[in-house]
Amino acid sequence: MQLIPDIPSIDDSALAARLQSRIDGKTKPLGALGRLEALALRLGLILGTEMPELRAPQMLVCAADHGLAARGVSAYPSDVTWQMVENFLAGGAAVSVLARQHGLVLTVADCGVAREVPARAAAPGAPRLVHCRVAAGTQDASGGPAMSAAQCAQALQNGRDIVRGLPGNVLLLGEMGIGNTSVASLLLARLAGVPLAECTGAGTGLDAAGIARKQAVLEQALAANAGATGPLDALAALGGFEVATLAGAVLQAASERRVIVVDGFITSAAVLVAARLAPAVLERCVFSHRSGERGHARMLEELRAEPLLDLGLRLGEGSGAALAWPLLESACRVLREMASFASAGVAGPSAS
Numbered sequence: 064m065q066l067i068p069d070i071p072s073i074d075d076s077a078l079a080a081r082l083q084s085r086i087d088g089k090t091k092p093l094g095a096l097g098r099l100e101a102l103a104l105r106l107g108l109i110l111g112t113e114m115p116e117l118r119a120p121q122m123l124v125c126a127a128d129h130g131l132a133a134r135g136v137s138a139y140p141s142d143v144t145w146q147m148v149e150n151f152l153a154g155g156a157a158v159s160v161l162a163r164q165h166g167l168v169l170t171v172a173d174c175g176v177a178r179e180v181p182a183r184a185a186a187p188g189a190p191r192l193v194h195c196r197v198a199a200g201t202q203d204a205s206g207g208p209a210m211s212a213a214q215c216a217q218a219l220q221n222g223r224d225i226v227r228g229l230p231g232n233v234l235l236l237g238e239m240g241i242g243n244t245s246v247a248s249l250l251l252a253r254l255a256g257v258p259l260a261e262c263t264g265a266g267t268g269l270d271a272a273g274i275a276r277k278q279a280v281l282e283q284a285l286a287a288n289a290g291a292t293g294p295l296d297a298l299a300a301l302g303g304f305e306v307a308t309l310a311g312a313v314l315q316a317a318s319e320r321r322v323i324v325v326d327g328f329i330t331s332a333a334v335l336v337a338a339r340l341a342p343a344v345l346e347r348c349v350f351s352h353r354s355g356e357r358g359h360a361r362m363l364e365e366l367r368a369e370p371l372l373d374l375g376l377r378l379g380e381g382s383g384a385a386l387a388w389p390l391l392e393s394a395c396r397v398l399r400e401m402a403s404f405a406s407a408g409v410a411g412p413s414a415s
């Protein structure tokens with residue numbers, strides 16, 4: 064099977080016109096549901112129907128460790144990655160709570176956590192652990208490629224395989240990996256040509272001096288991988304196993320015409336890579352929020368994305384995607400269940 068699936072454009076102007084007229088015919092002043100209307104249109108286009116219904120939403124949280132973390136680019140030690148994976152599975156993390164609240168089925172993937180997360184049987188309805196470890200963390204990208212081309216291809220394929228086995232028609236993206244804001248910054252800098260100073264932020268909480276040190280390390284990583292300019296080369300040289308697995312998951316979900324709900328800075332970086340490989344993936348994406356992390360606003364511009372929420376979140380894990388989820392459900396319900404002026408016998412606008 065080819066590593067990158069063919070992803071055709073789904074922009075269908077006839078269906079878009081039918082959806083718009085259905086939205087305009089609902090019992091409300093024209094445009095009065097604001098951006099929920101554009102969301103409803105997008106969901107109808109992705110699912111290819113005037114009556115979109117979201118089924119069995121799946122939250123996929125990909126976790127891995129990063130050689131770069133040894134260079135002091137994060138406010139927390141790498142051990143927090145496996146500790147948080149355990150917390151996701153035990154039900155105590157933010158994403159665990161929000162997934163439970165909203166009925167999102169949580170799958171946690173160990174894509175290459177330094178300390179292997181032991182396999183276990185999940186109770187029915189409890190979060191599931193998937194082992195798709197490429198290695199125990201990447202190499203330090205400030206000294207050369209973070210992963211080999213073969214490892215990168217393996218992680219992409221793992222993401223595709225995970226999504227292929229999931230039910231439903233919606234994929235929500237989350238991640239965990241100490242050091243992975245550095246990966247996202249590097250991919251934005253390399254793939255979009257944005258100066259590192261505009262891509263580098265506090266992550267888990269560095270102060271100004273810490274951010275300056277982080278930026279210097281990231282400059283070294285770009286220099287050490289100067290030849291890695293294409294999306295796959297850049298992903299292998301600068302990326303993390305969780306980001307590559309997520310990029311594969313995005314490609315597979317798009318090829319199956321699932322709705323993809325993007326979280327913060329790191330999952331957006333995975334989407335950036337996927338979009339460079341197959342631009343039509345963006346037609347299937349809903350961007351849940353604008354993260355407080357420096358670089359995310361610029362990343363969203365690059366992706367021509369207008370996120371739903373702006374709550375100053377900078378957690379990752381899929382927390383923003385889970386918080387935005389009810390808006391997607393509401394947008395579909397409005398399309399399916401709201402009366403039209405004709406069906407409810409409500410008068411339309413007065414002639415002016």
Ligand SMILES: O=C(O)c1ccc[n+]([C@@H]2O[C@H](COP(=O)([O-])O)[C@@H](O)[C@H]2O)c1
Pocket residue numbers: 136137138139238239240241242243244245265266267268326327328329330354355356359376377378379380
């Ligand atoms: O999603 C975001 O926008 C986001 C912004 C800042 C930090 N994070 C989370 O924090 C971790 C990465 O931060 P750092 O400082 O270790 O690079 C990783 O586990 C992410 O889930 C996530």
Ligand SMILES: Cc1cc2nc[nH]c2cc1C
Pocket residue numbers: 139143147238239240267378379380
């Ligand atoms: C505690 C903690 C929780 C997280 N969740 C996602 N990234 C994280 C980083 C830290 C440090």
